[in-house]
Amino acid sequence: MKIIDWPTFIGALFLILAVSIPLILFPEAGAVVVNMANEFMTETFGVVYLFVGLAAFVFLMYVAFSKNGKVKLGYEGEKKEFNTFSWAAMMFSAGIGSSILYWGMIEWAYYYQGPPFGLTPESPEAISWSTAYGIFHWGPMAWAIYTLPALPIAYFYYVRKQPVLKISEAVRPVLGKLVDTPIGVVIDVLFMFGLMGGAGTTLALGTPMIAAGVEDITGIPATLGMQVVIMMLCTAIFATSAYFGLKKGIKILSDINLWLTIFLLTFVFVMGPTLFISNTTFTSIGIILDNFFKMATWLEPFGNLAGFEKTNFPQKWTIFYWAWWVVYAPFVGLFVARISRGRTIQEMILGTMIYGTVGCMLFFGILGNFGLYLQLTGSFDVIGYMNEAGAPATIIAILHQLPLTKIIVPIFTVLAIIFLSTTFDSASFILAAVVQKRVESEPLRWNRLFWAFTLTLLPLVLMFIGGLETLQTASIVAGFPVIFIMFLLAWSFMKASNEDILASKDYDSPMIHIRRREEKILKQKKRKLHGD
Numbered sequence: 001m002k003i004i005d006w007p008t009f010i011g012a013l014f015l016i017l018a019v020s021i022p023l024i025l026f027p028e029a030g031a032v033v034v035n036m037a038n039e040f041m042t043e044t045f046g047v048v049y050l051f052v053g054l055a056a057f058v059f060l061m062y063v064a065f066s067k068n069g070k071v072k073l074g075y076e077g078e079k080k081e082f083n084t085f086s087w088a089a090m091m092f093s094a095g096i097g098s099s100i101l102y103w104g105m106i107e108w109a110y111y112y113q114g115p116p117f118g119l120t121p122e123s124p125e126a127i128s129w130s131t132a133y134g135i136f137h138w139g140p141m142a143w144a145i146y147t148l149p150a151l152p153i154a155y156f157y158y159v160r161k162q163p164v165l166k167i168s169e170a171v172r173p174v175l176g177k178l179v180d181t182p183i184g185v186v187i188d189v190l191f192m193f194g195l196m197g198g199a200g201t202t203l204a205l206g207t208p209m210i211a212a213g214v215e216d217i218t219g220i221p222a223t224l225g226m227q228v229v230i231m232m233l234c235t236a237i238f239a240t241s242a243y244f245g246l247k248k249g250i251k252i253l254s255d256i257n258l259w260l261t262i263f264l265l266t267f268v269f270v271m272g273p274t275l276f277i278s279n280t281t282f283t284s285i286g287i288i289l290d291n292f293f294k295m296a297t298w299l300e301p302f303g304n305l306a307g308f309e310k311t312n313f314p315q316k317w318t319i320f321y322w323a324w325w326v327v328y329a330p331f332v333g334l335f336v337a338r339i340s341r342g343r344t345i346q347e348m349i350l351g352t353m354i355y356g357t358v359g360c361m362l363f364f365g366i367l368g369n370f371g372l373y374l375q376l377t378g379s380f381d382v383i384g385y386m387n388e389a390g391a392p393a394t395i396i397a398i399l400h401q402l403p404l405t406k407i408i409v410p411i412f413t414v415l416a417i418i419f420l421s422t423t424f425d426s427a428s429f430i431l432a433a434v435v436q437k438r439v440e441s442e443p444l445r446w447n448r449l450f451w452a453f454t455l456t457l458l459p460l461v462l463m464f465i466g467g468l469e470t471l472q473t474a475s476i477v478a479g480f481p482v483i484f485i486m487f488l489l490a491w492s493f494m495k496a497s498n499e500d501i502l503a504s505k506d507y508d509s510p511m512i513h514i515r516r517r518e519e520k521i522l523k524q525k526k527r528k529l530h531g532d
Contacts, residue, residue, distance in 0.1 A: 003436050003437055003438065003444065004435060004436060004437070004444075004447070005166075005185075005188075005434075005435050005436060005437050007182075007185045008185050008188045008189060008192075008434065008435045009435040011185055011186075011188075011189040012188070012189045012192040012193060012196075012431075012435065013454070015189060015192075015193050016193060016196055016454065016457060017457075019193075020457055020461045023461045024461055041323075041480060042312075042315035042319050042320075043315070045480065046299055046314060046315060046319045047299060048483060049319045049322040049323055049326070049483070050296065050297060050299065050314075050318065050319065050322060052145065052322065052326060052483055052486060053141045053142075053144070053145055053296060053322045053325070054141065054293075054296050054297065056141065056144040056145045056147075056148045056486070056490075057140060057141045057144040057296075059144075059148065059490055060144045060147055060148060060349050060353070063151065063345065063349060063493075063494075064345070064346045064349040064350055065346070067501055068345060068493075068494070068497045068498070068501065069344065069345045069346035069349065070344060070345070070346065071155070071159060071344065071345050071497060071501075072159075072342070072343070072344050072345075073154050073155070073157075073158035073159060073337075073340050073341055073342065073343055073344070073345065073348065074158050074159075074341050074342050078341070078342045079342050080341070080342035080343055081339065081340075081341040081342055082339055084351075085255070085258070086254065086255055087339055087340070087343075087351070088258075088351070088355040088359075089254040089255050089257065089258035090254040090335075090339055090422075090426070091332075091335075091336055091339065091351075091352055091355065091356065092254075092258070092355060092356060092359050093253075093254040093257050093258070093419065093422035093423065093426070095143070095146055095328065095332045095336075095356060095423075096356075096359070096360065096419070096423070098202070098205075098206035098209065098210070098416040098417075098419040098420040098423070099202050099205055099206060100138070100359075100360060100363050100419070101206075101209065101363070101367075101395075101412070101415065101416050101419060102205050102206060102209050102391070102392075102395065103134065103138075103364075104134070104138075104360070104363035104364045104367045104368055105367045105368060105371055105395045105398060106368075106371065106382075106386065106391050106394060106395055106398075107133075107134040107137075107364070107368065108130040108131055108134060108364075108368045108369075108371065108372050109130075109371070109375075109382055109383050109386055109394075110317075111126070111129060111130035111133050111134070111317075112126055112127065112130040112372075112375075112383065113383060114311060114313065114316075115129050115130065115313075116129055116133065116298065116311070116313045116314075117129070117298070117313075118309070118311065127372070127376070128283070128284075128287060129287070130372070131280050131281075131283070131284045131287075131364075131368065131369060131372060132284040132287040132288050132291075133295070133317070134364040134368055135281075135284055135285070135288060135360065135361050135364045135365065136288050136292075136295050137317065137318065137321045138321075138357075138360035138361075138363075138364065139288065139357045139360065139361070140353055140357050141296060141322075141325075142321065142325045142356070142357075142360075143352055143353040143356035143357055144353060145322065145325040145326055145329050145486075146325060146328065146329050146332040146333065146336070146352065146356070147332075147333065147336065147348070147349055147352045147353060148329060148333065148486060148489060148490055149167070149170070149329050149330045149332075149333025149334065149337075149486065149489045150332075150333035150334070150336040150337040150340070150348060150352070151333075151345065151349075151489070151490070151493040152170040152171070152173075152489050152490075152492045152493035152496065153167075153170045153333055153334055153337040153489075154336070154337035154338075154340055154345070154348065155345070155493060155496060155497060156169060156170055156172075156496070157337060157338070158337075158340075158341055159500070160496070160500075166184075166188055166433075166434055167187055167188055167191045167330050167334075167434065167485060167489070168183075168184035168185070168187040168188045169184075170489055170492055170493075171187065171485070171488040171489060171491075171492045172492070173491075173492045173495040173496040173499075174488050174491050174492045174495060175488070187485060187488075188434050188435075190481045190482065190485065191330045191331075191434065191482060191485060192431055192434060192435075194326075194327045194330070194481065194482045195327065195328065195330065195331045195427060195430075195431065196431075196454075196455060196457075202420070202423060206416060206419070206420045207227045207230050207231050207234070207420075208222065208227060208390075208392040209391075209392040209395055209416055210230050210234075210413055210416045210417055210420070211226050211227045211230055211392065212392040212393050212395065212396045213396055213409055213410075213412060213413030213416065214226065214230065214413060215396075216396045216400075216409050217409060217410055217413065222392070222393075228460065230417075231456055231460065232456070233417070234417055234420050234421055234424070235424070235452065235453060235455075235456045237253075237417065237418075237421040253418060253421060253422050254422050256418060257415070257418045257419060257422050260411060260414065260415045260418065261359075261415065263411070264408070264411060264412060264415060265362055265363070265366050265367070267402075267408065268366050268367060268370055268402065269366050271402055271403055272366075272370045272373070272402065273369075273370065273373045276369065276373050277365060277366055277369045277370060277373070280365070280369045280372070281361070281364075281365030281366075281369060284364075284365065285361070295318070298314055298318070299314050300312070300313065300314050300315075323480070326482050326483060326486065327482060329482065329486060330482060330485065330486075330489075331426075331427055331430050331431075333489075334430045334433065334434075335426045335429070335430055336348065336352055338430075338433075370398070370401075371398045374398065374401055379401060380397070380398070380401050382394060382397075382398060385397055396409060396412075399412055424452065424455055427451075427455060428448050428449075428451040428452035428455055429442070429443065429448055431451035431454075431455070432444065432447040432448040432450070432451050435447065435451075
């Protein structure tokens with residue numbers, strides 16, 4: 001038990017209980033407070049979230065093509081721990097979860113009814129932006145935010161050979177011995193709370209969608225009770241996966257997940273309006289490339305001034321997404337760092353951003369544009385059905401417009417369950433690693449199981465108090481403190497890697513320099529021990 005970092009363990013558990021219990025006891029008042037916090041955060045600090053997204057993207061592009069990007073995560077000549085297929089599968093599954101099935105299918109409908117830039121709802125201009133904005137929100141900047149924390153964590157774990165998977169340890173070059181004080185505990189606890197808040201949003205969004213699929217298959221009504229049962233089932237799956245570890249559990253589940261994803265997307269693309277999907281997706285990419293910085297910096301500053309009507313589009317969507325990515329970033333960064341042994345930093349950055357972006361683009365381009373096609377052709381009134389029955393039921397109804405529905409709906413539902421499970425088994429793995437003083441290979445099994453079940457607490461509370469707005473707010477509020485941690489992580493990586501690169505000019509790489517330095521220190525210790 002000495003391996004457990006008890007201050008961090010107890011601090012994270014105390015904070016999550018301190019937030020969850022009042023929300024359970026006073027759900028209505030809790031929802032009001034959470035929404036007030038949302039309004040304050042988005043109006044006051046919205047520009048901060050957008051700046052973080054843009055800064056992360058520019059910073060990573062610089063690192064990838066600088067001398068820092070050439071550093072290998074491991075010894076020279078060391079082989080990659082996972083092949084590219086499994087690496088991409090684990091990275092994508094951990095970073096996305098079942099939310100991609102939810103938003104990829106239906107997000108365009110929200111933009112179509114409430115478009116950006118003051119456009120007229122359901123107009124031709126609104127159609128074009130509705131297909132592009134989803135891909136933008138889940139595109140390169142999202143994966144840049146995800147990748148940034150992986151840099152210092154992977155560097156210290158594989159290059160400097162420090163067997164600690166902690167956010168606080170990754171900022172030691174900047175904070176120094178302060179990491180060993182309560183400040184280090186606070187950093188780790190804030191990261192864990194942010195992760196559990198973001199994970200709560202994911203699980204609370206994915207569960208109703210899975211429940212709608214189960215209702216369609218079995219006929220059992222998708223009540224709150226059924227959603228709780230589904231959540232417990234998903235918990236059992238990802239707890240089992242986390243129990244078996246990285247190679248026997250998480251890797252296998254992620255590989256299955258990716259194969260099912262390829263099948264579903266291929267089926268919809270081939271059996272759906274193939275030409276419409278291709279043309280619309282390609283056009284959306286052009287819109288994003290043409291307006292990338294406009295979309296990344298738009299905050300609707302003239303709302304309610306000079307006769308302009310404020311839509312709150314940036315606050316409801318772009319700021320929400322950037323906050324969600326920030327919340328998940330240290331977790332995904334920790335996980336990507338852990339699975340990237342044998343790759344260069346450049347490979348890790350570009351691989352994560354490219355594979356992640358392409359994967360999300362396929363979901364939005366194929367599933368989303370299939371739903372849009374149904375709406376525009378009058379084959380199925382997606383928006384009318386969604387406004388009446390809700391998004392989860394609408395997603396299943398869209399799938400019913402495809403052939404072989406009795407096969408496709410179960411596959412979609414199973415895929416949603418596995419997507420949810422792969423995110424949470426990775427999350428429980430990382431939470432367990434953070435509360436340990438060292439991680440030689442994998443965190444302790446009982447530790448992984450404990451955090452697997454703890455992860456479901458906040459989602460249950462969020463489902464209990466209800467509402468999509470409350471779910472989005474949970475991510476924004478939980479993610480705010482993590483912004484400052486992200487800045488420290490970027491600074492820490494540059495400081496440490498530049499020091500090693502500068503000191504290793506007589507060697508082939510920082511890794512060799514560090515190994516020689518360790519050998520020198522070891523020799524000095526032996527001399528002192530023998531009294532030389």
